[in-house]
Amino acid sequence: MRGPLPLAVAFLAGMFMIVSFFSPHPAVEKASGDFLNWVSIVSGFSILLGVVSIAQNNLAKVKRRQKEWPYAVVLLVALAVMLAGGVLEGTDSGTVYDALFQNVQAPMMTTMFSMLAFFIASAAYRAFRARTLQATLLLGTAVIVMLGRIPVGQAIYDGLPDLANWIMAVPNTAVQRGIIIGAALGGAATALRIVLGLERTYMGRG
Amino acid sequence: MSFLVMTITALFTLALYSFLYKDNPVYRFAEHVFAGLSAGYYAGLIFQTVLVQQLWVPLWGGQAWLILPALLGSLMFVRLSPKHAWVSRVAIAFVIGANSGILVMQQLHGLVLPQVAKTFVSMASVQGVLIVVGVVCTLIYFYFSKPHTGVLGGVATLGIWFIMISFGAHFGYTVMARVSLLIGRVQFLVIDWLHLTS
Amino acid sequence: MSLAKRLESLDRRWIFLLIGLSVVLPMFLPITFPERITSQTQALYDTMESLPEGSVIMVPFEVWPSTLPETEPIARAAVRHAFRRQMKIVSLSNVGGGGPSIADRVLREEGNAAGKVYGIDYVNLGYRANYLAVLSGMGTSIRSIYQTDYSGTPVDSLPLMRNVDSYKDVAFIFAIADNATLDYWVSIVGERFGAKIGAGVTAVMAPKMFAYIDAGQMVGLLGGMKGGAEYEKLLGLPDQSTRGMGAQSLIHLLIIAFIVLGNVGFFLSRRNARPA
Numbered sequence A: 001m002r003g004p005l006p007l008a009v010a011f012l013a014g015m016f017m018i019v020s021f022f023s024p025h026p027a028v029e030k031a032s033g034d035f036l037n038w039v040s041i042v043s044g045f046s047i048l049l050g051v052v053s054i055a056q057n058n059l060a061k062v063k064r065r066q067k068e069w070p071y072a073v074v075l076l077v078a079l080a081v082m083l084a085g086g087v088l089e090g091t092d093s094g095t096v097y098d099a100l101f102q103n104v105q106a107p108m109m110t111t112m113f114s115m116l117a118f119f120i121a122s123a124a125y126r127a128f129r130a131r132t133l134q135a136t137l138l139l140g141t142a143v144i145v146m147l148g149r150i151p152v153g154q155a156i157y158d159g160l161p162d163l164a165n166w167i168m169a170v171p172n173t174a175v176q177r178g179i180i181i182g183a184a185l186g187g188a189a190t191a192l193r194i195v196l197g198l199e200r201t202y203m204g205r206g
Numbered sequence B: 001m002s003f004l005v006m007t008i009t010a011l012f013t014l015a016l017y018s019f020l021y022k023d024n025p026v027y028r029f030a031e032h033v034f035a036g037l038s039a040g041y042y043a044g045l046i047f048q049t050v051l052v053q054q055l056w057v058p059l060w061g062g063q064a065w066l067i068l069p070a071l072l073g074s075l076m077f078v079r080l081s082p083k084h085a086w087v088s089r090v091a092i093a094f095v096i097g098a099n100s101g102i103l104v105m106q107q108l109h110g111l112v113l114p115q116v117a118k119t120f121v122s123m124a125s126v127q128g129v130l131i132v133v134g135v136v137c138t139l140i141y142f143y144f145s146k147p148h149t150g151v152l153g154g155v156a157t158l159g160i161w162f163i164m165i166s167f168g169a170h171f172g173y174t175v176m177a178r179v180s181l182l183i184g185r186v187q188f189l190v191i192d193w194l195h196l197t198s
Numbered sequence C: 001m002s003l004a005k006r007l008e009s010l011d012r013r014w015i016f017l018l019i020g021l022s023v024v025l026p027m028f029l030p031i032t033f034p035e036r037i038t039s040q041t042q043a044l045y046d047t048m049e050s051l052p053e054g055s056v057i058m059v060p061f062e063v064w065p066s067t068l069p070e071t072e073p074i075a076r077a078a079v080r081h082a083f084r085r086q087m088k089i090v091s092l093s094n095v096g097g098g099g100p101s102i103a104d105r106v107l108r109e110e111g112n113a114a115g116k117v118y119g120i121d122y123v124n125l126g127y128r129a130n131y132l133a134v135l136s137g138m139g140t141s142i143r144s145i146y147q148t149d150y151s152g153t154p155v156d157s158l159p160l161m162r163n164v165d166s167y168k169d170v171a172f173i174f175a176i177a178d179n180a181t182l183d184y185w186v187s188i189v190g191e192r193f194g195a196k197i198g199a200g201v202t203a204v205m206a207p208k209m210f211a212y213i214d215a216g217q218m219v220g221l222l223g224g225m226k227g228g229a230e231y232e233k234l235l236g237l238p239d240q241s242t243r244g245m246g247a248q249s250l251i252h253l254l255i256i257a258f259i260v261l262g263n264v265g266f267f268l269s270r271r272n273a274r275p276a
Helices: A004-022 A026-063 A069-088 A096-126 A133-148 A151-156 A160-195 B003-020 B025-060 B064-080 B085-121 B126-141 B150-193 C003-008 C012-028 C039-050 C065-084 C099-113 C131-140 C159-163 C181-190 C206-214 C224-235 C240-273
Strands: C056-058 C088-093 C122-127 C172-177 C197-201 C221-223
Touching: A004 A026, A004 A160, A004 B085, A026 A069, A026 B025, A026 B064, A026 B085, A026 C131, A069 A096, A069 B025, A096 B003, A096 B025, A096 B150, A096 C012, A096 C065, A096 C099, A096 C240, A133 A151, A133 A160, A133 B150, A133 C240, A151 A160, A151 C240, A160 B085, A160 B126, A160 B150, A160 C206, B003 B025, B003 B150, B025 B064, B025 C122, B064 B085, B085 B126, B085 C131, B085 C181, B126 B150, B150 C012, B150 C065, B150 C206, B150 C224, B150 C240, C012 C240, C039 C065, C039 C172, C039 C197, C039 C206, C039 C221, C039 C224, C065 C088, C065 C099, C065 C172, C065 C197, C065 C224, C065 C240, C088 C099, C088 C159, C099 C122, C122 C159, C131 C181, C172 C181, C181 C197, C197 C206, C197 C224, C206 C221, C221 C224, C224 C240
Parallel strands: C056 C088, C056 C172, C088 C122, C172 C197, C197 C221
Antiparallel strands: none
């Protein structure tokens, strides 16, 4: 029961999706739409599970007074306030939930990612070395594309923006296409293995 | 946005930027506030969209069969009990199986076929030939089931040259992306909050 | 200490300081530069211009808050263009980390500025979990996935949604994206359901999108802040993207200088280390 039932569920769910791709029957289309709504609903519960897990881990940290446990309290309070706002007032504009998102959470996330600009500059100085011909090619292309994307590049050489665009449209496109094709073939193979029950790592242990 | 609210936003921003000097308690505090808010955001959103809009309202509106995905979804939480965690596999298998079924066709029909078709259709021009050569060489470079020697090795080497050009271009674009985020935040601090310039 | 050693041992906080100054200083010298329009941006603009006035378009906000300085100006330009052409907008988001709230704010602010009415001129369907299920399900029927909008209002009660129930009822999809969900818009919504798709993306994503454009899977592309500045120029509405290009230019030059300096230090060290 532990093994065969989930595998059977995965197989049936996957095969229904594959069959509905090919079937033009209105009845199959309708069933597929409703089925996908079910999939969306069940997926939502998995996200909630993730949040519960975060809360559990941090509560355990506080209970056991582990290292830096006061920060876990901060996290739990923030989580509780946001959750309470979303549950009691809703998520529309004008609610506490939306105000916290727009004025605190979103700007903080932008700030965290913006720090990468500093680190990319530091890496450009300390790590990007033209040790080999291939590395030189990489750095040279990077310089051409960076200059081609700013007006100063055009002032240096009028054809630089066109050269940068050519690099994007030809060699870059070729490589990206190769990667897309390779990754898609691998992805399709893995997905088929999951549907057929050959790949079971997603079920975890226990 | 009122000045008080902007100041709170600015203080959290500066708290995070303090990490650039060195790790410190102010940064850690802001980081944990962010983590808590993010988790709470997800939970609040799922409560309203899944539990209320997709389940509660339609269930009371007559769509009684929705009790089935509700029960299936609830099985996910059994995972929290080590003894009975295996029950949650059914719910996980339902989602993963459906996703995989969609992905099989999406990857082949939506990505491989159009990309391969276009690659060979465009051989009429020099650029088209270059693209075909680049695609084939890239694919061969990532083929590791045979050692890269002889003709295969030569083609793989040409592939790595193409890849270096693409990665260089990618780095150039990545610089622009990261810098844009920094410009946005500094514009908020200098212009919107402190009004040092317009 | 030799020049080589000095260059190699430079504290990275000096680099951080220079980067910070390069961002701040251009704000006090608001110079804007002429933008050269790329063919990908022009194609996207032309596609929007070719749609009949009053068309219904979809503008998915597949964005995280982390990339707002890049994606929000692009989104605003897209929405302004649509409203200028009296188009109706159906929006949604598959990003549970903030996408629906961002869509809500941008649409509401731009809608109010343009005198548009929610439910008649634009609708935010909000978020549903599992983007594979959502994108596939909407191809059959939007109502199979979205029976209510972001606020919980029944979709059937919104005038705009009366004649919109699948991608066939939408003239164009102008996706705003900063993550791989766009790949699924292209491969599922575009290929399986035949929808016409264009996108405004972060600069990190732009290189991959060229493969889709070349294959005809996307009609046009705005890549990062530069793409946004080009689109603002075409619209005649210079805004945040255009303003940010001054600092962009300075920092790009600075980073190129860092690469060159770093390599100068490296090669000098290597030369000094070689036995005489």
